[in-house]
Each structure stands twice: as C-alpha cells, then as structure tokens.
Amino acid sequence: MTTLLETHGLTKRFDGLLAVDDLDLRVDEGEIFGLIGPNGSGKTTTLHLLTGFLRPTGGTVRYEGREVERLRPSVRASQGLVRTFQLTNVFFTFTALDNVRHTQHLHASDSVLSSIFQTPGYRAERRRLRARAHELLELVGLAPERRDVLAGNLSAGEQRRLEVAMALAADPRLLLLDEPASGLNIEETQELEGVVTELRDRGITVILVEHNMRMVLGLCTRIAVLNFGSKIADGTPAEISADESVVTAYLGARRDAQG
Ligand SMILES: Nc1ncnc2c1ncn2[C@@H]1O[C@H](COP(=O)(O)OP(=O)(O)OP(=O)(O)O)[C@@H](O)[C@H]1O
Numbered sequence: 148m149t150t151l152l153e154t155h156g157l158t159k160r161f162d163g164l165l166a167v168d169d170l171d172l173r174v175d176e177g178e179i180f181g182l183i184g185p186n187g188s189g190k191t192t193t194l195h196l197l198t199g200f201l202r203p204t205g206g207t208v209r210y211e212g213r214e215v216e217r218l219r220p221s222v223r224a225s226q227g228l229v230r231t232f233q234l235t236n237v238f239f240t241f242t243a244l245d246n247v248r249h250t251q252h253l254h255a256s257d258s259v260l261s262s263i264f265q266t267p268g269y270r271a272e273r274r275r276l277r278a279r280a281h282e283l284l285e286l287v288g289l290a291p292e293r294r295d296v297l298a299g300n301l302s303a304g305e306q307r308r309l310e311v312a313m314a315l316a317a318d319p320r321l322l323l324l325d326e327p328a329s330g331l332n333i334e335e336t337q338e339l340e341g342v343v344t345e346l347r348d349r350g351i352t353v354i355l356v357e358h359n360m361r362m363v364l365g366l367c368t369r370i371a372v373l374n375f376g377s378k379i380a381d382g383t384p385a386e387i388s389a390d391e392s393v394v395t396a397y398l399g400a401r402r403d404a405q406g
Pocket residue numbers: 161164165166184185186187188189190191192193
C-alpha cells in the first residue's frame with residue numbers, strides 16, 4: 148500500500164488553545180479514511196492544516212512523499228490535494244453546470260491571448276471541458292435534466308453532490324470531504340455514500356470528516372478519532388466501535404452538551 152499523505156507531530160495553537168496536538172496520521176492510496184471526534188475536537192482545524200488554509204504551529208504534512216505544509220492551498224490543489232467547502236463556494240444563482248464550469252476556469256491555464264483570439268486549440272479545450280463538466284455532474288448523480296437548474300433550486304442532497312462535482316473539476320488524487328452529509332436526510336445521505344464509493348472505485352483517495360457515524364463506519368477503511376485535539380484512537384471501523392476511549396469521549400461530549 149502506498150502512503151499518500153502523512154502528518155508527523157502536526158500541531159496548531161490558537162493563543163492559549165491547543166486545537167491540534169502532536170497529530171500523526173497516515174492515509175494510504177485508495178482508502179476512504181475517516182476523521183471523527185466530538186464537537187471542537189480539532190477535525191476542521193486538521194483539514195485546514197492538510198489543505199493549507201492554516202499554517203501549523205509545528206509538525207509536518209507530507210503529500211506524495213514531499214513536505215507541503217508551507218505551500219499555499221492553490222498549489223496543493225494543483226498537485227491533487229483538494230477539498231470541498233460546505234456550500235460556501237456554490238453560486239446559488241448559477242446553474243449546476245455553470246458552477247462546475249466556473250470551477251474549471253479557476254483551475255485552467257488558458258493564456259489571455261488564446262482566449263481573446265479564440266484559437267482552434269482554445270475552442271477544442273473549451274469543448275473538452277464542457278464534456279468533462281457533463282461527465283462530472285453525471286458521476287455525482289445529477290441527471291442531465293438537472294444540469295441547467297439554478298443551484299439554489301436544487302435539493303440539499305443535490306447541492307452537496309454538486310459541491311463534490313466542483314471539487315472533482317480540480318482532478319483530485321486526494322479529496323477531503325468536510326461534513327458532506329450535514330443537513331441531509333437518510334435517502335440523500337445514501338445517495339452521497341454511493342458517490343463516495345464511486346470516487347474510491349475510480350482511484351480517488353478520500354478523507355471524510357463527518358459526524359454521521361453510520362456513514363463513517365459503513366464507508367471507511369480506517370478511522371482516526373480526535374478528542375481535544377489529540378488522536379485517541381485509529382483503526383478499522385470494528386476496532387474503533389469497540390474502543391473504550393472512543394465511547395467515553397463521545398459519551399462525555401454528550402453529557403457536556405446536556406449540561
Ligand atoms: N480561528 C480560530 N481561532 C481560535 N480558536 C479556534 C479557531 N478555529 C478553531 N478554534 C478552536 O479550536 C478547537 C477545535 O475546533 P475545530 O473547528 O477544529 O473542531 P471540530 O472538531 O471541527 O468541531 P465541529 O465538529 O464542531 O466542527 C475549538 O475549541 C475551536 O473553538
């Protein structure tokens with residue numbers, strides 16, 4: 148198994164608060180890797196550190212064998228380390244297709260001159276990208292008749308899957324999904340699970356940050372559990388479900404929430 152992503156001693160401190168504490172992770176190529184933990188345990192901060200939206204206070208992030216913790220998010224994305232954004236990147240007044248096309252343009256390397264003069268090469272590339280956008284929407288289960296619907300008029304489940312299609316426009320090798328099932332009903336969650344499985348089958352490695360335990364336990368090959376910024380367990384779904392410290396962390400969190 149090839150290691151695709153590794154962190155060593157990854158740490159993030161916000162003033163006095165240790166949000167991520169000396170975290171070692173290893174994600175192998177072809178995995179669906181789960182990152183779970185109670186509210187405030189450091190999952191989102193970890194995701195920001197992996198993708199470059201935050202700089203670590205200490206430690207390293209290795210992707211494809213190279214240290215990337217100092218690289219900007221756009222540079223990491225161009226290397227295939229891509230994340231979703233919980234709908235913040237979706238333009239609700241654009242159609243589903245135009246949202247994907249827009250994301251493709253953000254990653255394209257067209258020269259200004261070729262676009263002004265509409266060279267044959269430029270036009271062929273545009274046709275290729277349009278066909279690819281249709282393919283991506285189909286891959287996430289947005290049928291051709293949904294392509295031209297405004298994103299704001301899609302169902303919650305369709306919007307989540309559109310968000311995945313937009314991330315796929317960057318051609319990820321490793322895709323980080325940030326709570327993709329939040330706000331979805333059971334049926335929508337199952338459709339999303341089908342999409343994540345399909346991505347894995349197509350060779351995309353996935354890191355899934357998610358509160359829905361049924362989804363995480365059902366999909367992931369391995370899971371790491373955070374609590375107060377530290378990793379308290381990692382292993383297969385069966386190992387994690389049977390781990391006393393995980394059960395205690397979740398029960399403790401629930402008691403705190405109940406006051
Ligand atoms: N920019 C910031 N400045 C200060 N503290 C922060 C910042 N971002 C996160 N934190 C704190 O770091 C800790 C970890 O937060 P984080 O959002 O990573 O947790 P999480 O596991 O993703 O939580 P949730 O499941 O609720 O999304 C929390 O105590 C949070 O308040």
